[in-house]
Amino acid sequence: MCKADVLVVSVVAIVCASVAPGLARRSPNADLIEEYYVKGPEAGRYSNNLLEDAMLDVPGLIAKYGYPIEIHNAITEDGYILELHRIPHGRDENNVPDPRKPVVLVQHGLCSSSADFVVMGPGTALAYVFAEAGFDVWLGNARGNYYSRRHLTLDPDYKPDTGRNDFWTFSWEEIGSKDLPAMIDYILAITGKPGLHYVGHSQGTTVFFVMGSLRPEYNNKIISMQAYAPVAYMEHNTNPILGALAPYANSIEVLASIFGIDEILSKSPFYAWIGNKFCSDEAISQIVCSHLLFLIGGRSEELHNATMLPLKLAHTPAGISLRQLAHYGQHIHKGYFRRYNYGPISNLIVYGSFQPPLIDLSLVTAPVFLHYAEVDPFAALPDVDRLWRELGRPIQKILVPHRTFSHVDFMWGTEAKSLLYDKTINILRSIEDL
Numbered sequence: 001m002c003k004a005d006v007l008v009v010s011v012v013a014i015v016c017a018s019v020a021p022g023l024a025r026r027s028p029n030a031d032l033i034e035e036y037y038v039k040g041p042e043a044g045r046y047s048n049n050l051l052e053d054a055m056l057d058v059p060g061l062i063a064k065y066g067y068p069i070e071i072h073n074a075i076t077e078d079g080y081i082l083e084l085h086r087i088p089h090g091r092d093e094n095n096v097p098d099p100r101k102p103v104v105l106v107q108h109g110l111c112s113s114s115a116d117f118v119v120m121g122p123g124t125a126l127a128y129v130f131a132e133a134g135f136d137v138w139l140g141n142a143r144g145n146y147y148s149r150r151h152l153t154l155d156p157d158y159k160p161d162t163g164r165n166d167f168w169t170f171s172w173e174e175i176g177s178k179d180l181p182a183m184i185d186y187i188l189a190i191t192g193k194p195g196l197h198y199v200g201h202s203q204g205t206t207v208f209f210v211m212g213s214l215r216p217e218y219n220n221k222i223i224s225m226q227a228y229a230p231v232a233y234m235e236h237n238t239n240p241i242l243g244a245l246a247p248y249a250n251s252i253e254v255l256a257s258i259f260g261i262d263e264i265l266s267k268s269p270f271y272a273w274i275g276n277k278f279c280s281d282e283a284i285s286q287i288v289c290s291h292l293l294f295l296i297g298g299r300s301e302e303l304h305n306a307t308m309l310p311l312k313l314a315h316t317p318a319g320i321s322l323r324q325l326a327h328y329g330q331h332i333h334k335g336y337f338r339r340y341n342y343g344p345i346s347n348l349i350v351y352g353s354f355q356p357p358l359i360d361l362s363l364v365t366a367p368v369f370l371h372y373a374e375v376d377p378f379a380a381l382p383d384v385d386r387l388w389r390e391l392g393r394p395i396q397k398i399l400v401p402h403r404t405f406s407h408v409d410f411m412w413g414t415e416a417k418s419l420l421y422d423k424t425i426n427i428l429r430s431i432e433d434l
């Protein structure tokens with residue numbers, strides 16, 4: 001038995017252990033939701049059903065709405081344990097297991113988790129829409145987020161007296177070069193398929209391009225790549241927060257290592273405070289809250305459901321390594337798409353050159369479909385065009401036909417099904433000849 005087989009067998013053993021009855025876990029920010037919305041000053045303002053959703057974790061939510069759910073764990077070559085959530089078939093349509101179903105791996109963006117594709121609920125959220133349409137849906141979770149905060153030997157909570165906790169010394173480069181290959185190999189081993197479709201949102205597209213370039217052998221395992229709000233070049237980024245941080249991208253990390261901050265935006269009391277103070281449905285300041293969300297994720301007034309904000313805040317942010325943010329910051333500042341910049345001396349040790357190598361997009365030979373929006377601050381039109389020109393095998397560039405559709409609408413937009421998911425499903429069906 002080869003090494004890979006041993007790995008698969010041990011991984012399957014872990015799966016069986018965790019699928020059992022244990023679906024009673026909570027969302028990343030459930031404690032805070034409970035404190036403010038269930039017991040505290042906001043008690044009685046939201047329906048119990050909405051609050052229950054806010055406190056359930058992803059498998060709990062999927063089970064609550066009557067869909068089949070499996071929890072799987074894929075282990076990366078450097079020991080991270082990644083949790084995958086699988087909806088193997090639909091509830092109302094296509095609702096029997098069928099090994100012929102095409103497999104779709106869906107990968108979330110920065111600060112997010114698999115929750116992005118279920119919180120809006122059946123009929124609206126991507127995971128349910130794809131399961132009903134006849135796909136075997138797998139939701140990935142990147143290293144370091146709430147569901148993948150585990151490692152074979154490293155402890156994410158360890159606080160060393162000096163230096164960094166090795167668990168957190170990764171950017172999205174490692175998510176692309178190590179997490180995606182581990183998840184893809186795992187899924188193909190379990191399903192017995194030669195390839196899968198990939199849907200990525202935002203950072204979920206960045207990591208795909210990293211994989212396709214640094215691990216080009218994986219291009220052959222991708223039937224199609226559907227890139228939602230594709231992010232590689234960020235020279236024309238108009239997000240004010242990222243833009244303001246960009247020139248300091250490297251000093252942020254130096255400061256972080258001095259103060260011992262590795263993990264950010266996880267269980268953030270600040271975020272929950274925003275949710276509590278400004279986001280309740282009757283609060284006049286809800287408009288302020290909505291605008292904060294727009295500031296972070298792009299404006300989206302028409303497709304934004306404010307009632308759902310507490311639920312979104314319960315599941316997002318789900319935690320990242322500071323280096324993920326720093327790596328994006330490096331790109332905005334210089335307009336590069338290249339590997340992580342450690343500084344000239346360390347670059348020389350790691351890469352053999354003072355500057356980090358560029359990530360060569362022409363090596364991404366998987367068939368790529370770019371789905372982009374006109375007013376997306378993270379995936380600005382000139383940056384999407386440049387990505388389109390440089391990719392190894394771009395197939396189609398599709399503008400979402402809505403004037404205000406923006407970054408967060410790819411996952412949370414009330415009309416995302418009719419504007420985006422149904423179109424994607426038609427593309428996959430035509431490829432699969434279904």
Ligand SMILES: *[C@@H]1O[C@H](CO)[C@@H](O)[C@H](O)[C@H]1NC(C)=O
Pocket residue numbers: 050305306307308414
């Ligand atoms: C917004 O969310 C609430 C709560 O889930 C739901 O009842 C309502 O129908 C949603 N509105 C739209 C426009 O989707």
